[in-house]
Amino acid sequence: MIKPTNLTGYYKEGEREELWLFDDVEEMGLEIGYKIDRLLHYEQSPYQEISVAESAGFGRMLVLDGIPQYTSKEGYIYNEMLTHVPLTTHPEPHKVAIIGGGDCGAARETAKYTDVKRIDVVEIDARVVEVSRTWLSNPAIYELDDRVHMIYRDGLHWIKGQKAIYDVLIVDRSDPYGPSTALYKPAFYELAYRALNEDGLFVCHSESPYYNPKIMRDTVRYLNKLFPIVRVYLAAVPVFPGGIWSFVIASKKWDPMHADIRRLQWRNNGYMNPDLFYASFALPNYVKKALE
Template structure:
């Protein structure tokens, strides 16, 4: 008998995949966590019934959270990642030698624990001496660290459960205050097919706080609709002003210097959402 995992992405649509093994199936203090082995996507982490990451396509999301902001900021020495307990964004951040310290704050220590155990190619840099891992509330961490970071990256789940406050205007204001005078922040902002209202709300809120706001996209097949957006807020530096020739070389599978500017070219219906 075959076992299949299905993520119900809307009331009328979902994705499904064949599962060959279940490693963990646990209700943590914050969310329902599963770590499964899938035939098509390899080892996969899900939280509250939503795919967070899989071995086969994880590089797209993690590279696109990290690199556009880090190449836009001229000297990103201190970086904060809120969420992201699987370690993928931290892995990409560590590819930038200008980063002296990266702090990861995830509210659920089980995500970190199981990612280290079952997703070593993703979580492998969490023990890097340049990385500090904190199990705690990212919202409160930001509130207590004014003018502390050059770049802040919000690697959250969709706005359900413990992640709801990470999509609030108050959180974005806190991020602004936690950034230095030329700081940059980036957050995943879901997909335009099913969450158009969310993208519009986030874009409006961030524009009321940051002078430079850019939305960009990527293709991530295991995420709802496959088309995913990210929103960048910057106090000073515009990612569209970055020239491809100035971007240093580092190992990637999706992001490239030429892709940097292209990622900010949105389909017309997405462009209309954020005008």
């Protein structure tokens, strides 16, 4: 019998059993329940538990270790925010690496930039890629676009061999538990800096500024020690607890505040557009305070 983490079936009198996925933010006493119409896939990979659920409100949902990572209805928001900011900021991003991002949503957004010549997706868990291809999109971007190369390795091990190679490094890490833990440590940021060209730039998400300001603050602090330009930006991602999500861009040379906005590929986006590019860097007072 399979027993996916956080998935609960319960019985209401006179009704058929309902499935719910419950995502807990324990330290905040918050529990978010998603009604699940059907569990489409479940497996235990060597790295994590992978499931795909058809949800009532968010479409298909990729769930890793019981936590929703991507939904077909609003997953574009996170992916657009993670990729369009660095790819607009860098004036000539030829070589891009994406660490994590096995759902390939970040790779799909990166492929909108025609001056990008190569997109390396470094994913520890080949099963996430295969499950996403089967259930979330078929065919996958790496089958459609020969600039996209899949590298099935641990991001931390892989990056140790990269020196001054990439223009843009996008870290599509999951929450700071399980396989992503190492991607939140100072040693990783140092290796990321070294993997970039002399005008390269780095981007990652940094969790919720409301629920988890420490992750955001630590990410900024570590990156500030390495990069001359470090900026936080925000987006509203409905499926993430609290809705507000933070990202950090760290750059050796190019400042997003002086980006050539004409570079932004936005017409086919669900979220990001030129006004929003600048607006996402405007931080509420409580976020500024948390960063002090």
